[in-house]
Amino acid sequence: MTLTQTQALIAPDAPVARGPRTPRRASWRERAADPIFNAIAIGTLLVAIAAILYPMYFIVIASVSEPAEILNGNVWLWPKGFTLEGYTRIFSDPTIVRGFANSVLYTVVGTAISVVTILFGAYALSRRDLFGRRVLMLVFLITMFIDGGLIARYLVVRDLGMLDTIWAIVLPGAVGVWNLIIARAFFENNVPNELREAAQLDGADDFRFFFTIVLPLSKPLIFLMIMIHLVANWNAFFDALIYLSDEAKYPLQLVLRNVLIQSEVTAAGGSGALDSYAAAQRLGELIKYGMIVISTVPLLIVLPFMQKHFAQGALLGAVKS
Incomplete structure (x- = not known):
């Protein structure tokens, strides 16, 4: 009598122990x-x-x-x-170094202002106990669809006394409504009210709760906002073109644009100077490619170190936990 038959006689209702099964061989299609x-x-x-x-x-x-x-x-x-x-x-060209320094200044200051204002504003709008938060959010949303136009913006900047200053570059576009919405969704989905209530029971006020608890939990969001505004501020040149008249304050993008324009007409001394015009065209092509490399290298150096946080911030701000 086998072991299986003995087990069946002793405990007929018990499951019968079976030997190891031979794994089914996968078909050639599966393999x-x-x-x-x-x-x-x-x-x-x-x-x-x-x-x-x-x-x-x-x-x-x-x-x-x-x-x-x-x-x-x-x-x-x-x-x-x-x-x-x-x-x-x-x-x-000495203006290149000065333009590079200006771009670094505008990028650092503009990114800092944008990130700080968006974090504060988005957290306030994410609080359900904020009076009139729906009305405030509606006001922000309206600006995404209705724009006063370039002339109105220029008049506002002029009347505020910001023409030909750094503030004309970093303040008008400091708060992007879309980034504000992303940050608000992040706070709503990842900072529960129970956590704030527990902190209040321990004696923490709103400012202490924001700086000691909310910000450490929001590192992916912070890096996401930093990356977005770094790229935007570094590549920006239109505001400088409109609001700045002093060439010593031009950012790198605008300086390189002017260098390229000048290189295309420098050697063309007259209508018959074909050789000079061809030399100017040749130099213009070299400068064009060199400009792209110079203006892109700083971002290629910085952004890879923030790639991980960028992906985490984008997902956490979009997916409800």
Whole structure:
């Protein structure tokens, strides 16, 4: 008598112990499904990465290649006719360094003001005990659809005495309504009222609760707001073009624009100066690519260190916990 038969006689209602089952062999379709899917996914990602990275790489090699080689389609993977004349021309202009310093100043100050005002405003609007918060939110939303226009904004900036100052650059667009909505949703979904009530029982007022509890819990949101405003303030040039008249206060983007415009007409001394005009066009092409590299490198250095926090902030502000 086997062990299984003995167990059945002793305890007929008990489940019969069975030996280990032989795993079913997967069909060839099942065995091939994962490798095929992985190959397709990896191939798609490689194509996407190449589509993103190659234009950036091309700009870099084009900035040190002869423009004639670029126009003839000879520049693909390596620079042709290596030259640093474009970078030499850019950095020989003293306004470049001053414009870079101005951009850093505007970016740091503008980002700090925007992040602070958005955090304070969004947290206040997320509190259910704030009187009239729906009306205030409606006022903010109206500004997304109704704009006074450029002339009205210019008149406001002029009447406030901010023309030709740093405040004309960093204050008019300090609070973005869309970013305010994202921050408010983050606070509503990730800072429960029970946590505030517990802190109040321990004697914490609103300011202490905000600085000691809310802000440490909001690091992903803070990094998200910093990244958004860093990119926006660094690339901004239109406000400077409208509100600034002193070239010594121009940001880097506007300085590079002026350098490019000047390079296109510098050598063209007359209608018959074809060689000079061709030289100016060649130098203009080199400066154009060099400008893109110079204005992009600072963001490429800073943003990768904040990528993790950027993804977390975007998800936490959009998904209800």
